[in-house]
Amino acid sequence: MHIITDVNEMQQRCLAAREAGRRIAFVPTMGYLHEGHISLLREGRRRGDLLVLSIFVNPTQFGAGEDLDAYPRDLTRDAEMAESAGTDLIFAPEAQSMYPGGYATYVDVEGITDTLCGASRPGHFRGVTTVVAKLFAIVQPHLAFFGQKDFQQLAVIRRMTLDLNLPVEVVGMPIVREADGLAMSSRNVYLSDDERRQGLALSRAIALARQMARDGVEDGGEILAALRALIDGEKDARIDYLQICHQLTLQEQARIDGDSVLLMAVFVGKTRLIDNSFLL
Structure with missing residues (x-):
């Protein structure tokens, strides 16, 4: 397993894999993995030839006063868990490489982002759709796996993928719960x-x-x-x-x-x- 931080290197590795006929399965996350994430990786391993995990705490989906700085991070722990699930590549970029100086392009999905989490967290889904569109462009996946716990997010990403004619199959996976019933997060x-x-x-x-x-x-x-x-x-x-x-x-x-x-x-x-x- 390799950890890649450079955007261009990641994109070139994935483009080469596609050209070689390998089926890329992709699991985008903000890290601090739990069994819910691992279930996505296992399904990606089953269905893909190259399994890619991204770990990126995306600043554009956090609002003022939210927990961007406090969000848990542990790349060493995550890498060990990812490797045990059969991950081939981890993409772990820095924020400045994803949003360099002068960055000015965002993706908005209208309508279904106006309610629920979209109403409670203004701008949140613009950050989500922008970073997912960028990750799809970098990783070039055939399949991308998302948990259904973030139900609205899954619906928004499916809408974006359909509307922009992105050649990615978006796969929703069941909620994984702790033994006492609490949804894993x-x-x-x-x-x-x-x-x-x-x-x-x-x-x-x-x-x-x-x-x-x-x-x-x-x-x-x-x-x-x-x-x-x-x-x-x-x-x-x-x-x-x-x-x-x-x-x-x-x-x-x-x-x-x-x-x-x-x-x-x-x-x-x-x-x-x-x-x-x-x-x-």
Whole structure:
């Protein structure tokens, strides 16, 4: 396994691989890997000839006052985990090489970026789509793997890839959870023991919503009211958003059906957790 920091070297290595007929599987991350990331790498190893992992804490997707400086970083640890999953190349550029002086080009996806995380974090998705478009241009992947925990992000990247005619198959992978049900996230390390316990309200809310749907409740408002009461019962929990949406358009749904997905973001203490689930 090799770690590459230079943009041009990375691009040339990947272009040469494509010319040699190798199928490139790509997993873009901000590092501090966990089992969710490893599941993406394992699938990439299964489906690709050259497995590439990027580790880049992208400054353009962080807003003022967010955790850019505090975001956990450990390249040595990440490299060991990536190698054990069969990774061939790690692309770990510096910010100044991705956004050199005079950088002025950004990618905006309209509509589906206006709600949910897009409403809570203005400019966030412009940063995400810009860096993913750049990474696709550098790595030249045939396949790119993203976790479904970031449900809106996955929808936005699929929209961008389709609209820009990018020759990349975007693969969504299931949420990986801790044994207690907490969705795996690099930010979970911020949680104190008590906050982690309170964070389980998200997975309990999902279980309650799915049970209500199975019991025949179709009124989205009724389901959301029950979930809100459950989450508000935790002393350090504060709901950012809690919505039932259509899985493709992300438009809110008053009544649930087979396309309904529950999407939530909840602050537990200072840590913002996201989670989601289909209801039927």
